[in-house]
Amino acid sequence: MQLRSLGVNTNSFLVFTLFLLLSANAKAAFVKVDGFDLEYEVAGAGKQIVVLEAGGSAGLDDWNSVFSSIAEQTKVIRYSRVGNGNSTAIKRHFTSMDYADHLSEFFLALGISKPVILVAHSYGGSVARDFAAKYSQQLNALLMLDPSSEHDIDILRAINLEQGNKEIAQIKLSDMANGMSNQYLDFWSKRPLPDYPKIKDMPVTVIASVCKVAEPSNLFFTDKGRTMWGEMWQSWAAEFPQGRSVLTVKSSHFIQNDEPTLVLRELKRLIKILDDNKQP
Template identity: 30%
Template sequence: MVLNIYAQWHNNSINSLTAFAGTPTRRAASPLYPTCLRPLLKSYTPRRIKRLFRYILALIFSISFSALGQTKQIQVDDVSIEYLDFGKGKYTFVFESGVGMGVNYWDSFLPFADRLNSRVIIYSRAGNGSSSDSSKVSLERSLLRLEKLLFQLNAQDNLILVGHSFGGFHARNFAHNFVDRVSGLVLLDPSHELFQKELEAIDPEKAKNDNARLNSILKNQPEWQILQDIYTNNVLFPSQPTHNVPTVIVTSSQIGESDWWIGHSEKGKIAWRALHQELISNNSISTHIVTDKVGHNLPIQDPEFTFKAIKSVLELVEGVDFP
């Protein structure tokens, strides 16, 4: 409801502002735009005005959701965990971010989160966001901390794990270990344990050189080292929770996000898409969404599309269509 009103006001206000600052009209000056602004606005083209106005609206909109976005801290073992916890409903969505990312990675998505009509928990793993550091950083340690965090927050069943990128490993790992508590999985352009192996099959020398370049950039990020270990072992765990838990996977097929990494090449994207499809190849309650309209950071690039993809898991879990 709030978002519908916002959208209507947004369109009407942009039209009014553009007319006010552009060519003369018979419309009286709107009280929203004082006469003192007229010289400034007349120096802007309608296109620039729209951009400026959208920027202002984005700022206002982010402030309007500030109550939603107030993070808290909670002690879990040796780590002070940063988290958001809001909303209510039958299901609890738990968000896992990519390498080195925390709660604020999802800022663009927050205005849509309450439309899930569910409880939403977004947290920062140890060393990310405003969570404190820990000398013990691993998939297993993160799993145990998340389990304890959810216990303290009294969120222990009807869980839907949402994992973006490297966060997909954490979401799958939780579902693997606590399958009876997980109702669904949403994997947003998730990392895959066999991806580096597939890239080396395409072009061994380039794949290894590109990975070495990435290592030089991210060598001080503990979670990046975990990812490299997973690539080396070529395995996450023996059985795939994505084979029996209702699952939605979103794959970005956009080519050329970077101009040098083999993973963003046409052949790299074909391998990426095939690995994602394999995750749900034996799952009759699953959906694979492939798009070239957004890149890897889809929660930032297109939060509304991300919301629709996440919400679609409820159709699989409940077995009904949602408006």
């Protein structure tokens, strides 16, 4: 998402470097989905299957910092959506629901017939929510890392309506200068704003970054914006009987890089819940 910080800390860099050394010989495979070639990688073994959904414009490398560690716990699959990574390049716009449809077909192409745990980052959270609403039978649990939200703009406008609208307009221009912004076209440009899709009762965890920024680039990164962001996801998660929210002040937007142990801990918790309930 364009509103987020892209910084990573020294520990994240070391973890990333170590992963590259350990997986230097690993090669992604490809599978046809809707006529496109999607790259993917499978590792590990276990009762539960974890699928990793990357952020906007990101490929499967979005998960370098945690992929091998997840594979030590259970079977894990990461892939690149069409237009990202080494998957088929495109020049057309895909919505989060289009990507959700592709994800369902991706599972079928790989012969995955049991429900999975979906772990999603940033814009991948929008894809994950659409997938959870439409393909609930293919999903056992959901873990989202600083997911994008159609209500991001509500935060800017609530803090200062006039300034917020100016910043939103500038974000749109910046997005278009760098190519299509799926997030903008998916929901920011629509009125009224679409709302969160209805998702079945299942274990759901959201980890949101509320890390304060010394020099905020816009209202979203002000202390007020950070507080409202955390409260929004706490409220959303609380609507689920099995919902859980975790706010962190130690991570920037890329929580899987800045705090991989936190991500692994919360994922392990979800796996235990499913195993204890004897869910496939």
